[in-house]
Amino acid sequence: MNYELALVPGDGIGPDVVGESMKVLEAVGRKYGHTFHATTYPLGGCSIDTYGVPMTDEVLKACQKSDSVLLGAVGGPKWDHVDSSIRPEKALLGLRKGLGLFCNLRPALMYPQLKGACPLKDEIVGDGLDIMVVRELTGGIYFGKRGTTADGAFDTMEYSRMEIERIVRKGFEIAMKRHKRLCSVDKANILASSQLWRSIVESMAKEYPEVAVSHLYVDNASMQLVRNPRQFDVIVTCNMFGDILSDEASQITGSIGMLPSASLGVGTKGMYEPIHGSAPDIAGKNIANPLATILSVAMMLRYSFSLEKEAKAIEDAVGKTLDDGYRTTDIYSDGMKKVGTREMGDLVKERV
Numbered sequence: 001m002n003y004e005l006a007l008v009p010g011d012g013i014g015p016d017v018v019g020e021s022m023k024v025l026e027a028v029g030r031k032y033g034h035t036f037h038a039t040t041y042p043l044g045g046c047s048i049d050t051y052g053v054p055m056t057d058e059v060l061k062a063c064q065k066s067d068s069v070l071l072g073a074v075g076g077p078k079w080d081h082v083d084s085s086i087r088p089e090k091a092l093l094g095l096r097k098g099l100g101l102f103c104n105l106r107p108a109l110m111y112p113q114l115k116g117a118c119p120l121k122d123e124i125v126g127d128g129l130d131i132m133v134v135r136e137l138t139g140g141i142y143f144g145k146r147g148t149t150a151d152g153a154f155d156t157m158e159y160s161r162m163e164i165e166r167i168v169r170k171g172f173e174i175a176m177k178r179h180k181r182l183c184s185v186d187k188a189n190i191l192a193s194s195q196l197w198r199s200i201v202e203s204m205a206k207e208y209p210e211v212a213v214s215h216l217y218v219d220n221a222s223m224q225l226v227r228n229p230r231q232f233d234v235i236v237t238c239n240m241f242g243d244i245l246s247d248e249a250s251q252i253t254g255s256i257g258m259l260p261s262a263s264l265g266v267g268t269k270g271m272y273e274p275i276h277g278s279a280p281d282i283a284g285k286n287i288a289n290p291l292a293t294i295l296s297v298a299m300m301l302r303y304s305f306s307l308e309k310e311a312k313a314i315e316d317a318v319g320k321t322l323d324d325g326y327r328t329t330d331i332y333s334d335g336m337k338k339v340g341t342r343e344m345g346d347l348v349k350e351r352v
């Protein structure tokens, strides 16, 4: 098969890590007989420098036409003081909106080889963590009516039935592809939108009898994530709770340079990116860990192209590289072999 990709490396370490991911993707293409044709576009600060805006209409159109988008990261101190209407992050919001991406997938996977980086006790982590947070991305309090009054301010949390149904369905579908356990997180003891959310989860559960469904209030869920994270398989939740819980879940794995993410819409197109930022402090120094972006490519193969075998080949190659003792600086510990960004990309590519 032929796939058309839009590459938006962005700023800082974005180009470093996206470059390594493409080496790995090309190796997958050669091994399994696919062609991944990638075109690179400017986004974020580098686009502001050239075009005066963080994303041009042409770039949005190209991303819309592509089969999927691979993003590095945007932003950096150089653009911290530009006018708020053209800040680099505006490009991310514009892309999500322009591509209709309403579902954010954030796996929190702890490799047993990196157990030392996990801030939790051994007996809590056991032989590893593998949680998928499914976060609603385009509704809820971040997009509701807000304002200030004479002596206060307000934000509104609003969800339509359709917005809840489509994200909850994604949660069930992803649970079906994993360990068939879905935990819906809400605040249904207080919020009306959460009560609707919970009732939709309960009625949709009848369509997925194989999935074990549970509900947690968000305050309890945040506690359970550090007390007993192994109870979770898939967590589905609204925009704000997902924002907070996915960061918490990723921190308990201990390594920001290891975590991928995906944003999906109705069709198969998605946007894939590491969860870390542009790390300007280490940009262009051959230090950045490219594994989060390489693992984002694996998510692209799985969720946009349904190439499970190929996705697994990348994930296995990453596991093997760690087994063989290779580490970038951020995940290095005594006795391991320290390598740079490019070497890490080559090692994974060879193992694919």
Ligand code: NAD
Binding pocket: 013, 017, 072, 073, 074, 075, 076, 077, 092, 256, 257, 273, 275, 276, 277, 278, 279, 280, 281, 282, 287, 288, 289, 290, 292, 330
């Ligand atoms: P960051 O994730 O860029 O960096 C935090 C720390 O983690 C830094 O010490 C950095 O060196 C390290 N780090 C991050 N990724 C790494 C990797 N792959 N390998 C090794 N070390 C890594 O977060 P920040 O410093 O808060 O933000 C820097 C810039 O990135 C800001 O301009 C911010 O707005 C932007 N940002 C962009 C995105 C995005 O594009 N999605 C997300 C978060 C932050």
